[in-house]
Amino acid sequence: MREAMDAWTFVIASYAVGVGATLAMIAWSLISMKRAEARRDKARGQR
Known part of the structure; x- marks a missing residue:
């Protein structure tokens, strides 16, 4: 039995x-970008 902590568990988790x-964050940014483009196109009357 070891008494020392195994740091690799925390490294992998982090x-x-x-x-x-x-x-x-990438997915959130892409979704936000698509929504903004759709609002822009709607405001310009393209769609």
């Missing part, structure tokens, strides 16, 4: 959270 948050 990378997973970081990558997940980055992907979520």
Whole structure:
């Protein structure tokens, strides 16, 4: 039995959270961009 903490568990978890948050922010940005483009096109009377 080891008494020392295994830091790799926390390193892997932090990378997973970081990558997940980055992907979520990219998806949110793309959705927001598409909505803004649709509002712009509607205001210009194109659609």
